[in-house]
Amino acid sequence: MAETVPAPAPVVEPYATTAQQHEAATLGMWIFLATEILFFGALFTAYAVYRHWFGQGFAAAGSHTDIMLGSINTAVLLTSSAVMALAVESAKAGAWRGATALLGVTALLGLVFLAIKISEWHSEYTEHLLPGAHFSPDLQSIPGTSLFFTLYFAMTGVHALHLLIGIIFTTTLAIRCKRGNIRPALVEMGGLYWHFIDVVWIFLFPLLYLNGRAG
Amino acid sequence: MSRRPPPSVRRTIIFAWAALLLLLALTAGLAFLPLGMFSLPVSLLIAVAKVVIVMALFMELRHASAIVRTAAFAGFFWLSILMTLVAADYGVRMERHLPERPASTGQRD
Numbered sequence: 001m002a003e004t005v006p007a008p009a010p011v012v013e014p015y016a017t018t019a020q021q022h023e024a025a026t027l028g029m030w031i032f033l034a035t036e037i038l039f040f041g042a043l044f045t046a047y048a049v050y051r052h053w054f055g056q057g058f059a060a061a062g063s064h065t066d067i068m069l070g071s072i073n074t075a076v077l078l079t080s081s082a083v084m085a086l087a088v089e090s091a092k093a094g095a096w097r098g099a100t101a102l103l104g105v106t107a108l109l110g111l112v113f114l115a116i117k118i119s120e121w122h123s124e125y126t127e128h129l130l131p132g133a134h135f136s137p138d139l140q141s142i143p144g145t146s147l148f149f150t151l152y153f154a155m156t157g158v159h160a161l162h163l164l165i166g167i168i169f170t171t172t173l174a175i176r177c178k179r180g181n182i183r184p185a186l187v188e189m190g191g192l193y194w195h196f197i198d199v200v201w202i203f204l205f206p207l208l209y210l211n212g213r214a215g
Numbered sequence: 216m217s218r219r220p221p222p223s224v225r226r227t228i229i230f231a232w233a234a235l236l237l238l239l240a241l242t243a244g245l246a247f248l249p250l251g252m253f254s255l256p257v258s259l260l261i262a263v264a265k266v267v268i269v270m271a272l273f274m275e276l277r278h279a280s281a282i283v284r285t286a287a288f289a290g291f292f293w294l295s296i297l298m299t300l301v302a303a304d305y306g307v308r309m310e311r312h313l314p315e316r317p318a319s320t321g322q323r324d
Contacts, residue, residue, distance in 0.1 A: 026283050034290030041294035045301050052305070071243045075236060078265075082232035085273040089220035089228070098219065188275075195273045202265045205239075206258035210246035214254060 022185050029189050033196050040158070040200050047151050047207060054144020059212030061139060061148035064129055066120055070209035073116050074201065080109035081198040084170070084191050091187035096177050099187060103174035106194065110167040117160055121153070152208050159204060162197050170194060231272045238265050
């Protein structure tokens with residue numbers, strides 16, 4: 001099957017050149033990502049305050065997260081970002097079949113991450129780590145432990161929601177690459193969003209999984 | 216006909232991926248060493264190294280224009296203002312204003 005070659009990227013109003021249009025899209029995406037940094041930043045700030053107050057509680061609670069699954073998931077997400085970067089480069093080179101396949105792999109790795117994350121949440125729920133009436137009495141006796149798990153579920157929850165949006169977006173991009181009716185810049189923007197989700201996780205991982213391990 | 220990205224570009228991505236996985240292994244391993252108060256700064260330093268790789272190479276800030284880099288920097292800069300002012304507030308609060316659980320053992324570090 002011959003590769004579908006899309007029509008050259010049309011320049012739309014108000015842009016004079018494709019380069020200018022591309023620059024505007026990139027700048028707009030980064031401004032959106034800056035608002036996302038502040039969205040997650042508020043949660044990171046809350047984490048910093050409570051960890052400072054309840055250092056002991058955060059260490060005690062932190063050692064109850066699953067470091068093995070957390071590390072595997074980090075590797076899955078880092079790999080998905082590398083695959084996404086290859087997808088963007090393929091799109092830029094006009095290799096649409098390669099881009100389609102790589103975007104598919106990226107979305108699939110995102111689904112693997114979500115599946116592992118959901119299994120983690122499930123075992124944490126059965127281990128009484130969800131704050132509330134059934135929160136583990138052993139942990140309850142140490143101040144700050146339920147705050148840690150409130151932040152854990154909130155932060156991993158909104159991260160997973162972003163990833164779900166990323167998976168849907170990436171799948172849409174893959175379908176459009178297959179049909180060939182897409183500008184490479186749109187794949188690039190999808191890539192920026194995907195890598196941002198990776199960046200958030202890179203900071204979540206040490207804060208939620210690596211605390212309180214050395215005893 | 217098979218078009219592919221230039222080999223140099225593919226090589227950069229593969230090297231970045233390998234570096235990211237090495238840093239992940241390093242930070243997960245170091246978490247089990249008794250580094251005491253250095254544990255958090257070390258793990259955050261490794262996280263920053265990973266983020267620099269992702270942002271410079273995958274998100275292509277390395278080749279971005281000044282205005283795009285500024286927009287990327289602005290998000291972190293505004294976040295640093297938030298964190299600084301919050302730290303200034305909580306840093307000067309009195310101990311008695313902290314919320315306590317009724318069953319608190321009173322221990323914290």
